[in-house]
Amino acid sequence: xxxxxxxxxxxxxxxxxxxxxxxxxxxxxxxxxxxxxxxxxxxxxxxxxxxxxxxxxxxxxxxxxxxxxxxxxxxxxxxxxxxxxxxxxxxxxxxxxxxxxxxxxxxxxxxxxxxxxxxxxxxxxxxxxxxxxxxxxxxxxxxxxxxxxxxxxxxxxxxxxxxxxxxxxxxxxxxxxxxxxxxxxxxxxxxxxxxxxxxxxxxxxxxxxxxxxxxxxxxxxxxxxxxxxxxxxxxxxxxxxxxxxxxxxxxxxxxxxxxxxxxxxxxxxxxxxxxxxxxxxxxxxxxxxxxxxxxxxxxxxxxxxxxxxxxxxxxxxxxxxxxxxxxxxxxxxxxxxxxxxxxxxxxxxxxxxxxxxxxxxxxxxxxxxxxxxxxxxxxxxxxxxxxxxxxxxxxxxxxxxxxxxxxxxxxxxxxxxxxxxxxxxxxxxxxxxxxxxxxxxxxxxxxxxxxxxxxxxxxxxxxxxxxxxxxxxxxxxxxxxxxxxxxxxxxxxxxxxxxxxxxxxxxxxxxxxxxxxxxxxxxxxxxxxxxxxxxxxxxxxxxxxxxxxxxxxxxxxxxxxxxxxxxxxxxxxxxxxxxxxxxxxxxxxxxxxxxxxxxxxxxxxxxxxxxxxxxxxxxxxxxxxxxxxxxxxxxxxxxxxxxxxxxxxxxxxxxxxxxxxxxxxxxxxxxxxxxxxxxxxxxxxxxxxxxxxxxxxxxxxxxxxxxxxxxxxxxxxxxxxxxxxxxxxxxxxxxxxxxxxxxxxxxxxxxxxxxxxxxxxxxxxxxxxxxxxxxxxxxxxxxxxxxxxxxxxxxxxxxxxxxxxxxxxxxxxxxxxxxxxxxxxxxxxxxxxxxxxxxxxxxxxxxxxxxxxxxxxxxxxxxxxxxxxx
Amino acid sequence: xxxxxxxxxxxxxxxxxxxxxxxxxxxxxxxxxxxxxxxxxxxxxxxxxxxxxxxxxxxxxxxxxxxxxxxxxxxxxxxxxxxxxxxxxxxxxxxxxxxxxxxxxxxx
Numbered sequence: 001x002x003x004x005x006x007x008x009x010x011x012x013x014x015x016x017x018x019x020x021x022x023x024x025x026x027x028x029x030x031x032x033x034x035x036x037x038x039x040x041x042x043x044x045x046x047x048x049x050x051x052x053x054x055x056x057x058x059x060x061x062x063x064x065x066x067x068x069x070x071x072x073x074x075x076x077x078x079x080x081x082x083x084x085x086x087x088x089x090x091x092x093x094x095x096x097x098x099x100x101x102x103x104x105x106x107x108x109x110x111x112x113x114x115x116x117x118x119x120x121x122x123x124x125x126x127x128x129x130x131x132x133x134x135x136x137x138x139x140x141x142x143x144x145x146x147x148x149x150x151x152x153x154x155x156x157x158x159x160x161x162x163x164x165x166x167x168x169x170x171x172x173x174x175x176x177x178x179x180x181x182x183x184x185x186x187x188x189x190x191x192x193x194x195x196x197x198x199x200x201x202x203x204x205x206x207x208x209x210x211x212x213x214x215x216x217x218x219x220x221x222x223x224x225x226x227x228x229x230x231x232x233x234x235x236x237x238x239x240x241x242x243x244x245x246x247x248x249x250x251x252x253x254x255x256x257x258x259x260x261x262x263x264x265x266x267x268x269x270x271x272x273x274x275x276x277x278x279x280x281x282x283x284x285x286x287x288x289x290x291x292x293x294x295x296x297x298x299x300x301x302x303x304x305x306x307x308x309x310x311x312x313x314x315x316x317x318x319x320x321x322x323x324x325x326x327x328x329x330x331x332x333x334x335x336x337x338x339x340x341x342x343x344x345x346x347x348x349x350x351x352x353x354x355x356x357x358x359x360x361x362x363x364x365x366x367x368x369x370x371x372x373x374x375x376x377x378x379x380x381x382x383x384x385x386x387x388x389x390x391x392x393x394x395x396x397x398x399x400x401x402x403x404x405x406x407x408x409x410x411x412x413x414x415x416x417x418x419x420x421x422x423x424x425x426x427x428x429x430x431x432x433x434x435x436x437x438x439x440x441x442x443x444x445x446x447x448x449x450x451x452x453x454x455x456x457x458x459x460x461x462x463x464x465x466x467x468x469x470x471x472x473x474x475x476x477x478x479x480x481x482x483x484x485x486x487x488x489x490x491x492x493x494x495x496x497x498x499x500x501x502x503x504x505x506x507x508x509x510x511x512x513x514x515x516x517x518x519x520x521x522x523x524x525x526x527x528x529x530x531x532x533x534x535x536x537x538x539x540x541x542x543x544x545x546x547x548x549x550x551x552x553x554x555x556x557x558x559x560x561x562x563x564x565x566x567x568x569x570x571x572x573x574x575x576x577x578x579x580x581x582x583x584x585x586x587x588x589x590x591x592x593x594x595x596x597x598x599x600x601x602x603x604x605x606x607x608x609x610x611x612x613x614x615x616x617x618x619x620x621x622x623x624x625x626x627x628x629x630x631x632x633x634x635x636x637x638x639x640x641x642x643x644x645x646x647x648x649x650x651x652x653x654x655x656x657x658x659x660x661x662x663x664x665x666x667x668x669x670x671x672x673x674x675x676x677x678x679x680x681x682x683x684x685x686x687x688x689x690x691x692x693x694x695x696x697x698x699x700x701x702x703x704x705x706x707x708x709x710x711x712x713x714x715x716x717x718x719x720x721x722x723x724x725x726x727x728x729x730x731x732x733x734x735x736x737x738x739x740x741x742x743x744x745x746x747x748x749x750x751x752x753x754x755x756x757x758x759x760x761x762x763x764x765x766x767x768x769x770x771x772x773x774x775x776x777x778x779x780x781x782x783x784x785x786x787x788x789x790x791x792x793x794x795x796x797x798x799x800x801x802x803x804x805x806x807x808x809x810x811x812x813x814x815x816x817x818x819x820x821x822x823x824x825x826x827x828x829x830x831x832x833x834x835x836x837x838x839x840x841x842x843x844x845x846x847x848x849x850x851x852x853x854x855x856x857x858x859x860x861x862x863x864x865x866x867x868x869x870x
Numbered sequence: 871x872x873x874x875x876x877x878x879x880x881x882x883x884x885x886x887x888x889x890x891x892x893x894x895x896x897x898x899x900x901x902x903x904x905x906x907x908x909x910x911x912x913x914x915x916x917x918x919x920x921x922x923x924x925x926x927x928x929x930x931x932x933x934x935x936x937x938x939x940x941x942x943x944x945x946x947x948x949x950x951x952x953x954x955x956x957x958x959x960x961x962x963x964x965x966x967x968x969x970x971x972x973x974x975x976x977x978x
Contacts, residue, residue: 027942054916
């Protein structure tokens with residue numbers, strides 16, 4: 001261990017020695033000059049002149065020694081290559097092992113690097129934070145206009161604060177086809193706060209952001225390229241956005257990223273109106289971001305904001321929600337990666353584990369080789385090679401191996417990254433920012449060098465012994481102990497990997513087989529959003545929906561049809577539970593979380609196959625009547641009424657004064673992702689009342705989706721030819737929810753398979769080595785009467801012991817892993833022993849297979865041959 | 871010696887030759903070269919050291935710290951067996967080259 005330090009110290013000593021030597025020369029010359037009658041100063045000057053440039057001389061001396069060092073290195077490398085050529089099988093195995101390890105880890109590094117390590121694409125990204133209320137309504141912090149206006153005016157923690165409205169769609173008319181775009185309404189200082197400026201044209205000014213200023217917009221770089229061919233004359237052009245003329249004033253920077261990672265095709269000023277009454281402004285939501293003042297930490301900013309925050313919360317947040325809401329100030333990176341942080345660290349951990357396995361394996365291979373070469377090394381030591389020189393030779397060999405493996409690994413990484421980017425679900429990888437670049441290559445290089453050091457260290461530290469010269473087999477207890485420990489460590493690591501794979505696969509199977517509470521097969525969905533302006537009057541909007549409904553319902557072969565504003569397993573609007581009131585019942589509890597609801601047509605339950613468990617479904621005739629009937633989900637019914645029947649009761653929704661009759665109870669569905677069920681209620685879409693503009697049409701039909709799609713488009717076009725529609729099957733929609741767990745499970749399973757293979761190879765190698773080393777001993781045993789079975793048992797026992805030690809260590813690691821990964825697993829209890837037991841079983845089986853061949857070889861040892869072995 | 875590159879072999883020969891009389895330090899070698907050649911071969915003294923270290927790396931000379939008669943610590947270099955052999959070879963080849971050059975000069 002101390003060898004490198006010694007080397008460094010020696011080097012520094014030699015440097016000062018060289019310096020001393022030159023100084024001695026100068027002093028001697030000066031003395032000589034003085035002795036010949038020169039005055040002191042002149043003597044020194046003359047000495048210097050006669051010597052020439054002292055620094056350059058030192059430099060040249062250094063070069064002499066360095067050149068020697070480099071030549072040694074090259075010589076070592078040449079010898080290493082020659083040596084490897086002599087054992088091609090072992091070399092190929094080592095290079096392939098390293099290539100797999102480096103390739104896989106570099107690829108995963110490429111994937112997680114933009115998420116975990118790389119800076120965000122803004123100047124001084126560490127200063128950027130996201131802040132706001134965090135309540136049960138949303139998984140991200142938000143604000144409301146009235147609170148934000150106060151914060152902006154009175155905060156002291158930030159150099160700038162900015163806001164944006166929730167993302168919304170808009171329709172751009174440019175040419176024939178209307179385009180549905182992602183529009184972002186932002187404050188005028190939005191880009192400036194992020195530290196960016198438009199690529200072309202100008203940024204928004206505070207005047208643009210006034211409530212009644214002439215509308216202006218920034219185009220995304222991609223839209224500018226695709227729609228306007230990158231023509232600078234687009235500036236000043238008027239485009240039609242949601243049927244209003246808007247002037248294009250600029251183009252967003254290329255590769256611009258919204259801080260919340262949303263899409264931005266078009267950016268317009270948000271135009272907050274501080275003249276509105278507080279009540280109106282407190283129901284308009286915002287996302288808020290800020291840039292910390294120089295020297296202010298996030299923690300300090302939180303403390304500075306707290307009093308202000310509490311004050312505005314009193315005014316703006318409904319009493320029922322206040323106790324559940326809290327202030328959040330967190331770094332932009334945390335805001336961005338919250339969902340994938342754990343998954344990313346998990347993948348990275350898996351890959352590092354794999355890299356460690358690789359190192360252990362290659363170390364084992366090299367140790368076996370060194371053992372075979374002990375005599376050669378001893379000879380070299382005897383004829384004068386220093387121990388350091390020999391260690392360097394061995395390290396150079398590992399370096400050559402590692403670099404060859406690393407090079408091949410880069411190829412593997414390149415292929416893997418491309419595959420991963422192609423198959424990864426949206427939102428897990430940072431699209432466009434994941435790929436092979438300098439950082440990934442650097443990581444691959446570092447991984448190779450690190451691995452070389454790790455696996456080269458073991459053989460390099462071996463001391464060639466004089467005994468080896470005589471050809472005696474030096475047992476080297478410590479050394480074989482080290483090798484066996486390596487195997488135990490390999491077993492432990494691969495057990496952790498296997499358990500991980502087992503957990504993720506189980507979780508994925510749970511997800512795939514989860515009963516959702518609604519039919520998914522043969523259901524086709526068509527989503528669209530009515531545009532705001534054309535249908536602004538409520539009647540017009542309601543009439544448009546009725547007309548669409550009539551056309552879509554009339555599609556021949558369309559099957560069961562329904563219209564809703566959203567469909568499970570997500571997408572419902574949420575309201576505080578505490579907003580509900582029951583007639584002739586005490587008020588509901590205050591901190592009840594969120595209740596979901598949807599606006600549906602009577603066909604909804606039939607189209608999705610959701611059973612009505614009590615009362616009845618909605619009826620067509622009710623839609624024209626005065627009272628607005630409600631159906632509760634089973635969970636909500638039980639929660640509100642306990643054992644009492646909800647049917648026939650009356651309920652007031654959402655703080656509304658009007659009583660609505662409860663006509664039925666529907667079975668639960670998964671409505672918050674694939675695994676969770678929240679309380680939910682359904683409202684009938686009434687005539688003359690405008691439901692939300694977002695809508696999903698449902699068809700449960702035996703018709704082919706592609707044929708149906710044509711009919712749907714035709715039907716919608718009859719009502720509004722400019723309305724974009726998205727059509728997909730329910731299965732496709734659900735597939736998106738399953739993608740991320742499937743991806744994770746597949747990756748971890750892949751790593752576990754690699755790991756298992758490596759551990760098996762390692763165990764096999766060590767056992768073979770043990771058998772070869774103890775052939776003589778085995779021969780003696782057999783000569784003394786041991787049966788082949790006993791010998792096989794002996795070897796098997798070793799395998800069992802070291803596998804057992806590895807399993808024990810791995811079990812501890814696996815349990816820790818299960819606890820950490822809990823957030824990524826659905827329907828798998830961390831304490832569930834089955835995944836672990838399955839992993840142990842697979843590992844034990846593999847170990848048995850790996851041990852089989854060496855123990856058979858041992859059992860077949862011929863005592864006569866063995867005893868003559870040396 | 872203004873062009874150490876071209877005359878490197880010469881410098882080494884001079885060093886080896888002056889060490890033939892016994893171990894000496896760099897300054898001693900410089901002094902010896904300039905006195906023996908009557909100042910004809912003026913060596914820039916610093917350039918001795920890279921050459922000395924090179925010779926030491928090739929195991930032609932062996933350096934070691936010793937105390938001079940004046941009580942000063944200095945690095946003394948001594949010829950090794952290999953150095954002695956090299957000196958003999960270099961002397962031979964130098965003499966023959968010099969002979970050749972002399973003939974050439976006379977002829978031209």
